[in-house]
Amino acid sequence: MPSAAQIARERERVRRALAYVQRRLGIALDVRVEHETRDGNEMAIYPRDWPREPRAFTLDFNASFIVDLSTQELRENVIHELLHALTWPLREFAMKGLSERAADEWADRIEEPVIRELTRIVATHALGRWSQR
Amino acid sequence: MRKRSLPPVDTYRLISDGIEAPLRYGIRRAFKHSGPSLADEEIERLVQAQADALMSWFCEAFRFPGP
Numbered sequence: 001m002p003s004a005a006q007i008a009r010e011r012e013r014v015r016r017a018l019a020y021v022q023r024r025l026g027i028a029l030d031v032r033v034e035h036e037t038r039d040g041n042e043m044a045i046y047p048r049d050w051p052r053e054p055r056a057f058t059l060d061f062n063a064s065f066i067v068d069l070s071t072q073e074l075r076e077n078v079i080h081e082l083l084h085a086l087t088w089p090l091r092e093f094a095m096k097g098l099s100e101r102a103a104d105e106w107a108d109r110i111e112e113p114v115i116r117e118l119t120r121i122v123a124t125h126a127l128g129r130w131s132q133r
Numbered sequence: 134m135r136k137r138s139l140p141p142v143d144t145y146r147l148i149s150d151g152i153e154a155p156l157r158y159g160i161r162r163a164f165k166h167s168g169p170s171l172a173d174e175e176i177e178r179l180v181q182a183q184a185d186a187l188m189s190w191f192c193e194a195f196r197f198p199g200p
Contacts, residue, residue: 026144026196055193087156089190090183094163110166114159121151128139 002063007035010063017074024126029055036060045081057085080119
């Protein structure tokens with residue numbers, strides 16, 4: 001379990017990475033950064049009040065998982081999450097009416113590979129390279 | 134040694150030449166995944182509608198530079 005000081009340090013790194021990427025790409029989303037201790041992901045992004053506030057998102061990070069990431073890797077992770085936010089309307093449309101199992105399958109087999117490909121393209125444009133993690 | 138500075142990102146070009154085609158591919162796969170009941174022409178119509186909606190949303194989600 002990371003200490004409060006470690007969480008604060010990682011939160012600041014995520015905020016700086018987010019600000020950098022949003023500035024580079026001209027992304028106009030309102031993204032709050034929150035520490036989250038759930039197991040599983042290094043980061044995850046969720047809308048705060050969809051569809052009433054379509055530009056408001058929360059970016060969760062897990063300090064234990066991201067502490068070893070370089071600045072480049074952290075920025076790539078942020079780009080990946082922002083691409084999930086930017087394609088959220090598609091996710092909402094695609095998952096409408098699907099069972100939980102079918103929605104999970106859609107996310108794993110279709111959404112995630114597409115977002116990974118987009119991350120490669122956008123990271124190369126915004127950061128000059130892609131570390132292919 | 135001087136730090137290498139990156140050229141500005143051309144958001145229009147990034148979307149039109151970089152991310153639009155993979156997005157359309159993903160949308161098409163999503164419709165094909167949703168079941169075999171849709172005809173190819175219907176899928177193409179839905180892909181176009183979803184891609185148009187996403188491009189319209191990008192107008193709000195990105196700050197495009199002025200002329």
